[in-house]
Amino acid sequence: MLMKTAAILAAVTTPVAALAQEAYPDGTIEVVTHSGAGGGTDTTARMMIASVAPVLSTDMVIASRQGGSGAVSMEYLDRQPADGHTILVWTTGHAVTQAKNGASGAEGLIPIARGTNDPQVLMAKCGVHEDTQAFIDAQKQESMSYGVTHVANIDDVSAFMFAKAAGLAQPDIIPFEGGGDLLTNLVGGNVDVGVLNYGEAVAQIEAGEICPMVVMGAERLATAPDTPTTADLGIDADFATVRGFAVKEGTPEAVVEQIRAAMMEGMKSPEYLEFLESQGLDESSVADAEVWGAQMNNSVARMREALVELGYIGG
DSSP: OHHHHHHHHHHHTSOHHHHHHHHOSOSOEEEEESSOTTSHHHHHHHHHHHHHHHHHTSOEEEEEOOOGGGHHHHHHHHHSOSSSSEEEEEEHHHHHHHHHTTOSSOTTEEEEEEEEEEEEEEEEETTSSSSHHHHHHTTTTSOOEEEESOSSSHHHHHHHHHHHHHTOOOOEEEEOSSHHHHHHHHHTTSSSEEEEEGGGGHHHHHTTSEEEEEEOSSSOOTTOTTSOBHHHHTOOOOOEEEEEEEEETTOOHHHHHHHHHHHHHHTTSHHHHHHHHHTTOOGGGOBOHHHHHHHHHHHHHHHHHHHHHHTSSOO
């Protein structure tokens, strides 16, 4: 009888986190995106699934919840249990939404890992500027037209903050339907500068039509080693299209750690690294929870600062 009682006591006093770890994953994991099929976020999510599902030995599926610049996907996550079976693909769009809602950081979320870190690149038609310094000098007195594909989002915010930090004339923002339309107009001379990710313009760069002028980040791109970064230039304007993963606040710590370990293992696989290379990126895009969490919080804070200055939201 004493042995039976001891066994019962041992069972009921087993840490909840340990039980959660033992049971996880218990079924299919949903990976929630806010974009349609074929876009950069969807592609990143699918490549992560292909690399990480075998590590977790379970099925992982895309759950597309579009709308509200990420608001719908976050609302969907909030309605699900905090058990690790729903993973959010968090992007710069979510940072904008959270900033607009008054958040000072990526509230309500636990960071898991970063999947891509794709810096904004300021590009110009080749032959217009002798070099990066000439490109910057040309904007000290006169405004240039900047083509973007998003308004009140990463593209025009990064253009505005770059000009402010560099002490340049504020750009004339011209929105386009998509990257292809923007590139056509940049090559055609209808806009002076394109705010793009390197992978969006790789064909035009290789053809010698478009030249990257400034990488808005701390480290030079492996695919554009001769293009200075804002850090090189002493300009405080670090902006990137980021895509990473988070779970709902309250998810057991043991489950969180299991997902983190699986993602870091899976996203270091040759297949995932090959995907990054195809996007003009390298393995430095993959980052652990500490780096990713700090970047998430910083993205929201910087977005809020910029949106206030641009007049999109109140102070």
